[in-house]
Amino acid sequence: xxxxxxxxKFQDYTILIIDDNPTxxxxxxxxxxxxxxxxxxxxxxxxxxxxxxxxxxNIILLDVMMPxxxxxxxxxQLKADENTKDIPIIFMTALxxxxxxxxxxxxxxxxxxxxxxxxxxxxxxxNTHLNIQDLTYxxxxxxxxLTLTRKELVQSEKxxxxxxxxxxxxxxxxxxxxxAIGSASTLQxxxxxxxxxxxxxxxxxxxxxxxxxxxxxxxxLALSNLERAANLVxxxxxxxxxxxSDEFISFKVKELVDNIINLLHNHFKTTAIEILVDCSKELIxxxxxxxxxxxxxxxLMNSLIHGFNEGLDSGTISINIKLVGEILHLExxxxxxxxxxxxxxxxxxxxxxxxxxxxxxxLGMYICYNLITNQLKGDINCESTSGKxxxxxIDFPTILKNEI
Ligand SMILES: Nc1ncnc2c1ncn2[C@@H]1O[C@H](COP(=O)(O)OP(=O)(O)OP(=O)(O)O)[C@@H](O)[C@H]1O
Ligand SMILES: [Mg+2]
Numbered sequence: 001x002x003x004x005x006x007x008x009k010f011q012d013y014t015i016l017i018i019d020d021n022p023t024x025x026x027x028x029x030x031x032x033x034x035x036x037x038x039x040x041x042x043x044x045x046x047x048x049x050x051x052x053x054x055x056x057x058n059i060i061l062l063d064v065m066m067p068x069x070x071x072x073x074x075x076x077q078l079k080a081d082e083n084t085k086d087i088p089i090i091f092m093t094a095l096x097x098x099x100x101x102x103x104x105x106x107x108x109x110x111x112x113x114x115x116x117x118x119x120x121x122x123x124x125x126x127n128t129h130l131n132i133q134d135l136t137y138x139x140x141x142x143x144x145x146l147t148l149t150r151k152e153l154v155q156s157e158k159x160x161x162x163x164x165x166x167x168x169x170x171x172x173x174x175x176x177x178x179x180a181i182g183s184a185s186t187l188q189x190x191x192x193x194x195x196x197x198x199x200x201x202x203x204x205x206x207x208x209x210x211x212x213x214x215x216x217x218x219x220x221l222a223l224s225n226l227e228r229a230a231n232l233v234x235x236x237x238x239x240x241x242x243x244x245s246d247e248f249i250s251f252k253v254k255e256l257v258d259n260i261i262n263l264l265h266n267h268f269k270t271t272a273i274e275i276l277v278d279c280s281k282e283l284i285x286x287x288x289x290x291x292x293x294x295x296x297x298x299x300l301m302n303s304l305i306h307g308f309n310e311g312l313d314s315g316t317i318s319i320n321i322k323l324v325g326e327i328l329h330l331e332x333x334x335x336x337x338x339x340x341x342x343x344x345x346x347x348x349x350x351x352x353x354x355x356x357x358x359x360x361x362x363l364g365m366y367i368c369y370n371l372i373t374n375q376l377k378g379d380i381n382c383e384s385t386s387g388k389x390x391x392x393x394i395d396f397p398t399i400l401k402n403e404i
Contacts (some may be wrong), residue, residue: 011036013130016057018048018074019092020066031119032126045074052084058133059126062109064093064100072103079108088129092117168351169236172361176225176232183222190215228359235363246375248399250286253321253328254279260296267304272314275300279321285328286399291371298364299332299392305355307336307390315389328378328398333391339384347382372396 015037019025029039040057042048046068048060060078064071071091078084091104091112101112110132111125190211197208257277261268268275296319303317304310315335322329339347346352348369353362372380378396 009036010130011038013059014038014040014055014057015059015061015126016040016042016048016051016055017061018042018045018066018071019061019063020044021063025117028117028119028122032123035123045069045071045077048074049077052078052087056084057087059129060087060089061113061122062089062091064091064104072107075104075107075109088133090122090125090129165350169232172232172351173229176228180222180225180229183218183225186218187215187222190218231359232361235361235367246288246291248286248288250284251289252281253283253285253292254281256289256292257296257319257321260293260300264297264300267301267311271304271308271311273304273308273311273317274315275317275319277319277321279319283321283323285323287328287396288375291375295368295371295394296332298368302364303334303336303390305358305360307334307338309337310358313337323398326397326399327395330394331391332394333389335389338386338389339382340386344382344384348380 010032013036015032017025017029017039019041020043029041033039040051040055042051045066048062052060062071062074066074069077071093075089075091078087078089085108088110089108091100091109092115093100093104093112094115104112110129113122113125194208194211194215197203197211254277257279261275261277300317307313308315313336317334318332320329320331343352343354347365349362350366351362352365353360356362369380372378372394376396378394381393382390383393384390
């Protein structure tokens with residue numbers, strides 16, 4: 001026998017031929033076997049369905065007209081089974097009817113050949129579909145690999161940012177604690193000295209007063225630095241999302257914003273800062289009110305402290321809230337001094353602050369960012385021009401309720 005050049009090219013592949021009259025196909029079987037294919041034959045749809053349960057072929061050649069269940073029904077059952085639904089099926093039909101071809105494709109067949117069978121044509125079609133199958137398999141494998149890599153990357157980025165947060169916290173805490181320790185040891189030395197002065201026969205009043213002054217300064221320094229450390233711990237604790245407050249409930253947005261403004265009244269009452277709220281009184285959303293409160297409070301305090309120079313400058317804060325579909329759009333802007341271009345990308349980083357000297361921890365915007373992206377599953381963006389103020393655009397999905 002004259003073997004083709006690429007004989008045994010397909011020796012790892014199995015074809016199942018389901019046909020009630022396989023003798024017709026003897027020529028085809030011989031031809032395909034020359035190429036190395038393993039051929040299985042089933043004489044009815046029922047037999048075919050049984051055979052695939054034992055050995056899963058790479059491809060199925062399926063006759064349409066058979067006694068018992070016909071080719072279409074066999075195809076339907078193969079496609080309905082999780083184990084066999086991915087095996088490519090090529091219909092063999094004697095009828096060159098358009099309907100048959102359409103029905104075959106609709107049932108999930110990948111191709112058809114018409115009888116009398118043309119050997120070369122069948123081989124070419126089998127080859128094509130095995131290639132597609134291989135490529136699909138490789139593609140799926142790649143997608144799985146990529147998905148895994150992405151998951152690992154996200155996880156390792158999370159760990160890295162947690163590491164940075166903890167390192168930043170330790171670093172921030174080190175300074176006030178160091179100063180407090182220094183002050184406490186000065187206190188210790190001065191106390192000893194005061195005892196010595198008091199034990200002398202003649203008390204040196206000047207020396208005593210100087211020591212007492214030093215005690216006063218050191219204790220003030222220790223106190224303010226310990227307060228700073230305590231504040232840092234409080235802010236840091238807020239970065240861990242409070243599990244009890246992440247409940248979704250329905251509330252009136254305008255009422256919530258007005259309440260916050262009232263709560264902050266003491267901070268704003270002596271300033272020339274106007275706060276304008278544009279939000280429908282009737283707007284009710286289902287979301288996490290605690291998170292929204294924290295976000296708006298941080299934004300207002302930042303405008304007051306940074307934008308308006310601790311309330312010494314005058315200006316306007318505008319809060320515009322509207323619902324588009326199920327997305328809440330909150331645009332917060334102030335006409336304060338704005339944020340320098342080089343700082344704009346850093347404001348959401350933990351511990352970034354331009355106000356360290358006055359007790360800023362640099363965690364406010366970091367907390368907002370986390371609340372918005374993690375708890376509310378939304379986005380926050382900041383635009384700012386130095387001297388012209390800042391705009392924060394916040395979007396997050398809600399569940400809309402029109403009626404009270
Ligand atoms: N409205 C604003 N106008 C000008 N600068 C702002 C504004 N909001 C934020 N910033 C800048 O972003 C920085 C980071 O803000 P963030 O709230 O994270 O920290 P902070 O206010 O300094 O400290 P705290 O942790 O006490 O809030 C601020 O130090 C400030 O430089
Ligand atoms: Mg702040």
